[in-house]
Amino acid sequence: MDFTVPQETQALCRQLEQFMEEYVYPLERSRERWVLQEGGPPYPPAIRAAQQKAKELGYWAFYLPKEAGGAGLPFMQYVFVNEILGRSPIAPVVCGSQAPDSGNAEILWRFGTAEQKERWLRPLVEGEIRSCFSMTEPEVAGSDPRLLRTTAVRDGDEYVINGHKWFTSGAHGAAFAIVMALTNPERENPYLRYSMIIVPTDTPGFRIARGVPVLGDDDNHHAEIWYENCRVPVTNRLGEEGMGFVIAQERLGPGRIHHCMRWLGMAQRAFEMMCRYANQRFAFGSTLARKANIQDWIAEARAEIQAARLVTLHAAWKIDTEGAHAAREEISLIKFFGARMLHNVVDKAVQVFGAAGVCDDLPLSHFYRQARLARIYDGPDEVHKMVVARRILQAYAPESSTGGGDT
Ligand SMILES: Cc1cc2nc3c(=O)[nH]c(=O)nc-3n(C[C@H](O)[C@H](O)[C@H](O)COP(=O)(O)OP(=O)(O)OC[C@H]3O[C@@H](n4cnc5c(N)ncnc54)[C@H](O)[C@@H]3O)c2cc1C
Numbered sequence: 001m002d003f004t005v006p007q008e009t010q011a012l013c014r015q016l017e018q019f020m021e022e023y024v025y026p027l028e029r030s031r032e033r034w035v036l037q038e039g040g041p042p043y044p045p046a047i048r049a050a051q052q053k054a055k056e057l058g059y060w061a062f063y064l065p066k067e068a069g070g071a072g073l074p075f076m077q078y079v080f081v082n083e084i085l086g087r088s089p090i091a092p093v094v095c096g097s098q099a100p101d102s103g104n105a106e107i108l109w110r111f112g113t114a115e116q117k118e119r120w121l122r123p124l125v126e127g128e129i130r131s132c133f134s135m136t137e138p139e140v141a142g143s144d145p146r147l148l149r150t151t152a153v154r155d156g157d158e159y160v161i162n163g164h165k166w167f168t169s170g171a172h173g174a175a176f177a178i179v180m181a182l183t184n185p186e187r188e189n190p191y192l193r194y195s196m197i198i199v200p201t202d203t204p205g206f207r208i209a210r211g212v213p214v215l216g217d218d219d220n221h222h223a224e225i226w227y228e229n230c231r232v233p234v235t236n237r238l239g240e241e242g243m244g245f246v247i248a249q250e251r252l253g254p255g256r257i258h259h260c261m262r263w264l265g266m267a268q269r270a271f272e273m274m275c276r277y278a279n280q281r282f283a284f285g286s287t288l289a290r291k292a293n294i295q296d297w298i299a300e301a302r303a304e305i306q307a308a309r310l311v312t313l314h315a316a317w318k319i320d321t322e323g324a325h326a327a328r329e330e331i332s333l334i335k336f337f338g339a340r341m342l343h344n345v346v347d348k349a350v351q352v353f354g355a356a357g358v359c360d361d362l363p364l365s366h367f368y369r370q371a372r373l374a375r376i377y378d379g380p381d382e383v384h385k386m387v388v389a390r391r392i393l394q395a396y397a398p399e400s401s402t403g404g405g406d407t
Pocket residue numbers: 100133134135136137140141142143144166167168169170222373376377378379380382383386
């Protein structure tokens with residue numbers, strides 16, 4: 001097995017690291033707080049300028065095929081590139097690869113009509129507009145999407161949408177939402193009852209109630225939304241009626257592994273900061289680096305990051321060779337394993353830094369928030385463990401021929 005990073009990826013990674021130093025980290029240090037606003041510009045001017053540079057250099061929408069306006073990197077290469085982007089929370093935005101736009105662009109590309117692509121995908125990929133994905137509802141468990149209550153009732157050539165959503169990330173200032181709504185309640189299979197529908201945010205009846213404050217942040221990054229008799233043309237539906245979950249799987253699978261790749265970069269940066277600081281900080285007769293427990297944390301963190309990297313690479317390889325559907329188990333595995341790794345590594349880095357670790361002057365406090373959220377969004381840990389365990393147990397069920405002979 002060859003663990004060498006492919007030659008072409010090596011060069012790209014080096015250049016991208018340089019780009020991060022010149023254009024991305026300084027934006028972080030400028031501490032320009034980005035509060036999303038309804039009707040406001042999609043991006044602040046400083047981010048716009050860095051995006052322009054990223055486009056010129058071809059560091060734009062790495063995940064999307066070239067025909068769709070991206071750089072068309074295979075997953076195996078994207079792991080390395082995305083790990084670098086993950087080092088800064090701003091980098092995916094600067095390089096046109098941030099959630100939820102990346103996931104929405106992927107499904108528009110795969111399932112959108114020519115008209116939908118022209119109207120929504122092209123400006124989205126260009127970075128002219130932003131979008132959001134509106135599925136989770138406060139009244140029912142988001143982990144079990146068969147419970148979703150938002151309805152889209154057909155009335156002639158239109159759908160009339162009614163419902164209540166929350167945690168619709170990026171809704172303030174977005175041009176459109178992709179909404180998961182019940183269109184076919186009569187169907188026996190609950191997974192074939194829902195459709196994804198594009199709702200422009202200026203549609204009458206689309207009402208943002210508030211930005212949901214999260215772990216002390218009230219920057220409007222997650223919105224609570226009411227859909228009140230929101231009328232959109234039937235042609236705004238993505239794919240066939242009732243195919244919402246099928247499309248969601250296509251969206252969430254690759255989306256989850258995108259997150260995992262970035263968590264590697266975030267954890268790696270926290271790890272490097274922790275090692276540097278441990279070598280400098282002096283207490284009780286020696287640097288922190290000389291204390292046995294700190295050495296233990298550093299060794300454990302290295303092992304966890306490397307293990308998560310290898311599992312992520314394996315999932316990427318499987319997506320590249322067999323497709324996202326075949327890699328479902330691997331994707332679930334890395335989703336909970338990667339989130340836990342990030343949480344553990346950042347927690348130790350924060351501890352090594354003491355008070356400075358929780359101070360917003362450093363990126364660590366932001367990473368810590370991200371690490372906690374990572375264990376919930378795109379499916380909580382427990383749901384992904386359930387998916388993995390069920391599949392494994394199936395293979396060992398008495399009627400299975402692949403269960404092996406041991407008891
Ligand atoms: C930062 C952030 C951004 C988000 N962005 C979006 C977005 O853009 N669009 C969107 O639609 N949604 C978004 N979400 C919502 C997210 O997808 C849901 O929070 C998630 O699916 C879980 O749903 P829930 O919050 O309703 O928790 P519930 O489903 O109510 O689950 C609560 C808890 O129950 C436990 N649990 C659930 N199922 C099981 C099980 N089978 N076995 C054991 N325990 C279980 C878990 O511990 C879980 O944390 C976001 C969430 C966060 C935190």
